[in-house]
Amino acid sequence: MENPLWHPFADMGAVDGDRFVITRGSGSYVWDDAGRRYFDATASLWYANFGHGRPEITQAVTAQLEKLDSYNLFGYYANEPALELASRLSSLAPVPGSKVFLGSGGGDVVDTAVKIARAHFAHTGRPEKSHIIGRTQGYHGTHGFGTAVGGIPVNAADFGPMATGFSHVAHDSVGDLEAEILRVGPDRVAAFFCEPVIGAGGVLLPAPGYLEAAVEVCHRHGVLFVADCVIAAFGRLGTWFGIDRWDVRPDMVTTAKGLTGGTIPLSALLVSPDVAAPFFTGSPGAPVLRHGATYSGHPVACAAALATLDIYEKDGLIPRGRELEKPLADALSSAASHPAVGEVRAGLGFLAAVELSAEVLAADPGASGRLQRLLRDEGVLVRPWGKGIAMSPPLIAGDEELDLLASAIPVALSRLGG
Numbered sequence: 286m287e288n289p290l291w292h293p294f295a296d297m298g299a300v301d302g303d304r305f306v307i308t309r310g311s312g313s314y315v316w317d318d319a320g321r322r323y324f325d326a327t328a329s330l331w332y333a334n335f336g337h338g339r340p341e342i343t344q345a346v347t348a349q350l351e352k353l354d355s356y357n358l359f360g361y362y363a364n365e366p367a368l369e370l371a372s373r374l375s376s377l378a379p380v381p382g383s384k385v386f387l388g389s390g391g392g393d394v395v396d397t398a399v400k401i402a403r404a405h406f407a408h409t410g411r412p413e414k415s416h417i418i419g420r421t422q423g424y425h426g427t428h429g430f431g432t433a434v435g436g437i438p439v440n441a442a443d444f445g446p447m448a449t450g451f452s453h454v455a456h457d458s459v460g461d462l463e464a465e466i467l468r469v470g471p472d473r474v475a476a477f478f479c480e481p482v483i484g485a486g487g488v489l490l491p492a493p494g495y496l497e498a499a500v501e502v503c504h505r506h507g508v509l510f511v512a513d514c515v516i517a518a519f520g521r522l523g524t525w526f527g528i529d530r531w532d533v534r535p536d537m538v539t540t541a542k543g544l545t546g547g548t549i550p551l552s553a554l555l556v557s558p559d560v561a562a563p564f565f566t567g568s569p570g571a572p573v574l575r576h577g578a579t580y581s582g583h584p585v586a587c588a589a590a591l592a593t594l595d596i597y598e599k600d601g602l603i604p605r606g607r608e609l610e611k612p613l614a615d616a617l618s619s620a621a622s623h624p625a626v627g628e629v630r631a632g633l634g635f636l637a638a639v640e641l642s643a644e645v646l647a648a649d650p651g652a653s654g655r656l657q658r659l660l661r662d663e664g665v666l667v668r669p670w671g672k673g674i675a676m677s678p679p680l681i682a683g684d685e686e687l688d689l690l691a692s693a694i695p696v697a698l699s700r701l702g703g
């Protein structure tokens with residue numbers, strides 16, 4: 286009988302009977318249920334930044350489970366790991382004094398950021414300033430607001446009317462952004478959501494100057510700049526938060542994934558002191574952010590995050606995302622000249638995409654899924670997206686793994702045609 290497990294973003298007719306079961310992970314590698322080893326070239330789903338199987342996480346989680354296995358953060362309840370994590374993240378944040386709101390996944394903090402942006406203006410006398418602008422090809426998770434602010438239309442298509450008050454601009458055009466702010470009216474636009482490097486939408490790197498100009502336009506018009514760094518943070522771009530690679534001041538920063546290396550679900554939203562101010566006046570009767578979930582600030586997840594930050598610091602992993610960006614681009618140079626390839630995008634951070642040529646995609650719209658499987662046969666796991674494959678290896682990957690990518694991808698590309 287078929288297994289009832291329903292996989293996210295999966296064609297269940299194709300999955301059934303063909304499940305690929307991962308049973309073990311260590312370092313940059315995972316093993317399937319037949320005992321075969323694979324290079325985890327997308328760090329699972331862009332998150333296993335320190336790889337798999339670190340004993341420090343096991344120890345931290347076990348110790349926390351033994352001490353306090355759970356407690357909620359509602360009202361005045363707090364727990365030690367959540368307090369320590371908030372302090373550590375705030376001290377590293379691009380904007381000094383940032384407040385930290387904790388969730389369980391990237392989508393949680395995206396929706397939290399939409400609500401905080403709107404609530405900030407509602408409580409500073411501008412409730413009509415609620416419109417949110419996203420970017421084409423942007424991905425911000427699958428919660429209600431995240432689906433609406435995302436710019437990959439197929440992800441919203443089946444779900445009926447979207448939340449209102451959202452629009453999208455070309456991901457690479459600051460001119461479009463400013464025109465949209467002016468069209469809607471600066472006094473009506475609350476925030477602009479922007480991944481520093483678009484990840485799930487196909488690893489689209491920002492043109493030089495784009496992010497600085499986008500932040501400048503937002504701030505000139507009184508629009509909050511929300512950097513969605515769910516993928517970009519924790520070393521992926523060679524800095525703690527991703528957006529801090531550029532000399533800009535984000536009003537909010539979303540993080541998740543690498544925060545715990547994916548070991549325990551956790552996300553964190555950094556909120557600049559100005560944006561948080563209406564909620565932190567210190568006087569009774571100040572506005573309350575009526576938002577949060579059962580597991581916000583879960584002590585076991587926060588303990589995993591604290592151990593994760595220690596690993597990043599102890600092993601010097603945060604700068605690796607920048608150090609490895611050229612070696613990764615070099616490893617993909619042979620793929621770039623392959624006739625089945627339209628474009629390789631790499632060279633900014635330790636992530637990359639190989640986009641198939643228009644001819645290959647016209648002949649077989651499912652070619653990226655086939656390429657994923659062909660690479661699996663070569664012992665490499667990658668993430669397919671509409672037009673190709675994406676990679677974001679663990680920051681501990683080295684020459685051996687990059688050599689494997691350099692040799693396996695051209696082999697898989699050549700088999701794609703046959």
Ligand code: PLP
Nearest residue numbers: 390391392424425426513515516
């Ligand atoms: N934002 C970005 C930039 C992401 O890449 C993702 C997930 O890939 C999300 C938000 C949503 O995160 P989650 O899947 O943990 O809800």
